Amino acid sequence: MNQIELMKQLHISSDKKIVLLVIDGLGGLPDTDGKTELEAANIPNMDKLAADSIVGLSTPITPGITPGSGPGHLGLFGYDPLEHQIGRGVLEALGIGLSITQDSLAARGNFCTLDPKTKAITDRRAGRISTEECARLVNKLKPIKISGVDITVEAVKDYRFALILNGKGLEQGLSETDPQKTGLQPLSVQALRKEAKKSADILNEWLEKAFAILMDEPKANGCTLRGIAKDPGLPTFSEVYGLKSCAIATYPMYKGLAKLVGMEILDAGDTIASELETLKKSWKDFDFFFVHIKKTDSAGEDGDFMRKVKVIEEVDSIIPGIMSLKPDVLVITGDHSTPAAMKSHSWHELPLLLYADNIRKDRVAEFGERACMSGGLGHMRHLDIMPLAMAHADKLTKYGA
């Protein structure tokens, strides 16, 4: 029996509330003075909480595997990321609040620059055009019609847009059209499974019409499609855990991920402070709160050690506000590490903190990578976090007699 089945079978209701605070890219690596971002940060509230908690380290997927945002969060939500995969097109669409159904096929689009004569790509990102420019171009593409499908196309950010087809019989198993380097023409969509032939034809027809419309554009006279996929059809948090769950996030991608597992998406504003306000306002309405902090990851990706430290300190400042709500279970971790030293996601384990009744407190009184190495939770996988949170919230019954 896999974990999802086990959770479906064992979950029961209780009036306890769980907060999962995900600090994106939390894990780091030591700077020249030997401290990671989290260790360098002045976080009196999280350190105090660590003393009242049990801590450890969590591996997003398996050792050595660096996850994207999708797999990182699927693990945290208790869905095995090696079994369940989410296409980037779906993530991109959900990320800007578009709705995806079982009849949808979604792709991520990139505007690109083509050599007018050879049609070879000269810039895969169309000179990183602005989001406004992207919206203008997308408006030109909206009138494209193809019989048998409804088409939605929306600007995302910079040179990126989302394309969604809605109709019966659309299938995934389709190749991408970005040749991955300049000097080559965009590819056509190929059906990798014979069931996807109709979908490939429709997408190629759409591309042909789009290229005709964009022909005279100076920068974005072409586009490519990537990550063409359907809704992965994940069982919802309500089905798996019996939870009334919500997501408090500032970035579209994370709202989209939460939506895929059936969480209600709350308007959380743009700041860590506004996320706390949203948590407070909605406290009575849900029993599971996914709170997502984005800017730690952005700072890590930029290689900005001190900015990441500052964001962690800002997160620390809302801990008293969270604790004032008296959550029954509070989990703090990240979806993956983003060490400033690497300027990218990494495979390193995440510091993990579990605060609840009925824990066995360990002897660790500090929240940091090396402190967590001595924690009572030891080394876990992201996948194990939800069952532990459920157990500590009295939401799981006994397995077997």
Place this chain on the structure above:
Amino acid sequence: MNQIELMKQLHISSDKKIVLLVIDGLGGLPDTDGKTELEAANIPNMDKLAADSIVGLSTPITPGITPGSGPGHLGLFGYDPLEHQIGRGVLEALGIGLSITQDSLAARGNFCTLDPKTKAITDRRAGRISTEECARLVNKLKPIKISGVDITVEAVKDYRFALILNGKGLEQGLSETDPQKTGLQPLSVQALRKEAKKSADILNEWLEKAFAILMDEPKANGCTLRGIAKDPGLPTFSEVYGLKSCAIATYPMYKGLAKLVGMEILDAGDTIASELETLKKSWKDFDFFFVHIKKTDSAGEDGDFMRKVKVIEEVDSIIPGIMSLKPDVLVITGDHSTPAAMKSHSWHELPLLLYADNIRKDRVAEFGERACMSGGLGHMRHLDIMPLAMAHADKLTKYGA
């Protein structure tokens, strides 16, 4: 290859002896002064043994999952509890010392109250009648005969009884008859697989006769059947490990569980002291000894912290007696935690101690939950204990060339 197959393939014989000391419900949670039951207990012998051993923490199933006694022990015996399930009817029968064979079909019965006119259930537990009343009613049902099967029916406790059919061609895959709420009539048994049709017919015939007999009872004028199951047909300890194994236990349920994996059940009396005597007397006859201590769990279930401490101290007092036999491998742990603070089984990891030659002693010289967090075995699963014990007893050969 699963673990059972691996053990079948790799086991070899040696003259070394293994003792698996299972202290039921051993794991606990801190009392007001911050110590668990095991930490509060005065256990000089186990602490001394810990100094000469390697310790760690073991998860019965997976993190967050609270096991019943069946899955807890299956894990300790090296059978994956998520693959092998023991029906409640079988456990209930084993729990009162009834014998189950490959020809048995066992059900748990509940007496219930029916509305005399509509036959709808008005109380699913017949007003929680006493065990004595249950025995009186069961005696009325004993004369029921059905051709082709031998029938055993015995009172268990309160409103619960065990029903066992013995005969050729009985199959499991049968629905339960408890509609799970009042206001509905008991269901009939349905065959969920066509092979189980004959068994469904027999059980429905038995129910019809039982209802006729119980008709005039004021409270228990009906009954329902649940957890209808056969012996799970587990491969035996002899097949899997090549071990000549025995069980030293005072409670029927644990003797029954041991019997399911082919252990010889010894008469161990009623006390921890008599269990030690049985171990000593049978020392030359077996190479694997499953020794089960029940009363830690009972005290935990009753929420009696100090009684659980006392039972642990009593177990400590027999350690020198066990060590005087010079066991080659001694494992001490529990099937699951039963913190007095929770008055129930829980998901918490179990302290685990492995004493043997060829161990890497760690620096822990204390047997307790938090001490074990620093142990050299780290965090394990119950499933991993038997292979480790086998290895340290020189009973496993190399895997692969």
